[in-house]
Amino acid sequence: MFALDDLVVLDLSHALAGPFASTMLGDYGAEVVKIEPFAGEISRSWGPPFYGHESAYFVNLNRxxxxxxxxxxxxxxxxxxxxxxxxxxxxxxNMRVGTVAKLGIDYGAVRTVQPRIIFCSISGFGQDGPYRDRAALDLIVQAESGMISVTGDPGSHGVRAGVSIADLTAGMYAAFGIMAALHARQKTGRGQFLDVSMLEGQLGILSGMIGAYFADGVVPQPMGTAYGMLLPYQTFHTRTRDIAIGVGSDKLWKTFCPLIGLPQLTDDPRYATNAQRNTNRLSLIAALQEAFLTRTYEEWEAILLPAGVPMGAINRIDHVVEHPQVAARGALVECEHPVAGQIRMVGPPVRMSETPGGVRRPAPLVGEHTESVLREMLGMKDDEIARLRQSGAIG
Structure with missing residues (x-):
């Protein structure tokens, strides 16, 4: 039994935001039917890397x-x-705004045949407003939303986040919105239209910075690995590899200082509270960096971990996939794909005790299930399917 195994999702989306949302639903049992043009959706050609003619991007995203x-x-x-x-x-x-209306398959058209439908449209800037017709990819929305302006090294012009965070966030909000709308439908019996914009998704995760700007009028700037609300909360060099440190309270600060050989900083009036540490950020970070250079990462780990100080290594992806915690949690799963063969991928991240998610089938080939879906969902016979194929309606 899967949590969502009574749901049927028609997925017209392409690229990342929409497919990420539908994958979240599919991972927990929803029957996701991906509607594609005969040549396949655009991300099938995104690469390298490729598994034969199938892009790794598509194969890993569309299970x-x-x-x-x-x-x-x-x-x-x-x-x-x-x-x-x-x-x-x-x-x-997640087509361009207005496209589904031109095709005659928008919310109004679908609601006519299925009043209980939850119709979710993802776009760059939303279904209305002066930017509604603009084409938008993740980079564009990261730029327009302010995300790039706060990401990168101090003094820089900002950089794109290392992952497509505007797409991924929109996908998560879409999946959440769909589940909220389905819950509401249980009470009302009616479906509804969901308007999810990548821009507002970014505003949602920037809400802390936007709130801070409204509070003090200071425009946030890139801070590298540091964080404006807390410190020390960043990475430092050691004699070997870098270490990430997070001191989240003044109580922990009093524990932290003696451990790194700087007990005199514990009650130093410049650094005794988080607000004071923020005011004197530059001198404090310089002192801490000097201290961390006296030992190796492994030595600091042995000192700080037993005391409960949040710390960690900066791992590359090749290290992460072999990480002991990743292995212990079974976070990576295997799947057999008809072209790629046996592949590893990240499994469903939310652990459910009674109705766990899972990877039930690999990403599909283009049109792989056209006939079986038409037979199972619509009861079509072979002659009707053949007629549709002959007419050019199906691939």
């Missing part, structure tokens, strides 16, 4: 889905989609 190749511009293709929507709980799309 637990079926693929139906459908021409939505074809009258029979549109009609077939709406028939599928009659039997669905969720429609998810």
């Amino acid at each position: 637990n889905k079926k693929s139906v190749a459908l021409d939505l511009k074809h009258p029979e293709g549109k009609r077939t989609f709406l028939r599928l929507a009659e039997r669905a709980d969720v429609v998810l799309e």
Whole structure:
């Protein structure tokens, strides 16, 4: 039994934000039917790396889905989609604003055949406003939202986050919104339209910085690995490799100082409270850096961990996938793909005691499940499927 195994999701999305949302739902049992053009959605060509002709990007992102190749511009293709929507709980799309309306498969059209539908549209800037028609990829939204302006080394112009955080955040908000709407439907019996913008997703995770700006009028700047609200809370060089340190309270500060050989800083009026440490940030960081250079990372780990000081190593990806905690948690799972063969990937991250998620099937080939979905969901016979294929409505 899976938590969402009674849900059917029609996934019209491509690239990352939408597919990430549908993968979250699929990981916990939802039947996700990915509607694709005959050539496949755009991320199938994103690479390298590739597994043969399949991009690793697509293969790792789109597990637990079926693929139906459908021409939505074809009258029979549109009609077939709406028939599928009659039997669905969720429609998810991230096309350019207005595209689904032009195709005749927007919320209004789908709601006519399925009043209980949850229709989720993800876009760069939302369904209204002066930026609604702008094309948006993750980089653009990171830039417009202010995310780039606060990311990077001090004094820099800012850098893109190391992952596509605007896409991923929008995908998470979309999955959360879908689940909230499904819960509401249990009470009202009605579906609803969800408008998820990548821009507002970034504002959501920047809310602390935006709130601080409203409070003091100081424009946040890139701080490297440091954090404006707390310190010490950043990385330092040791005699071997860098160490990440987080001192989250004044109580922990009093424990921390003697451990690093600086007991005199414990009650120093310049550093006794977090606010005072912030005021005197430059002199404090210089003193701490000098102290950390006296020992190796391993020596500091032996001193700080037993005392409960949050600390860690800066691991590369090749280290992370062999990390003992990752192994102990079984966070990486294996899956057999028809082209890629046996592959490893990150498993569903939320552990549920009664209805755990899992990787039930690999990412689909283009149109791999067209016939089986039409048979199972619509009860189509071979002759009707053959007629649709002959007409060019299905791939």
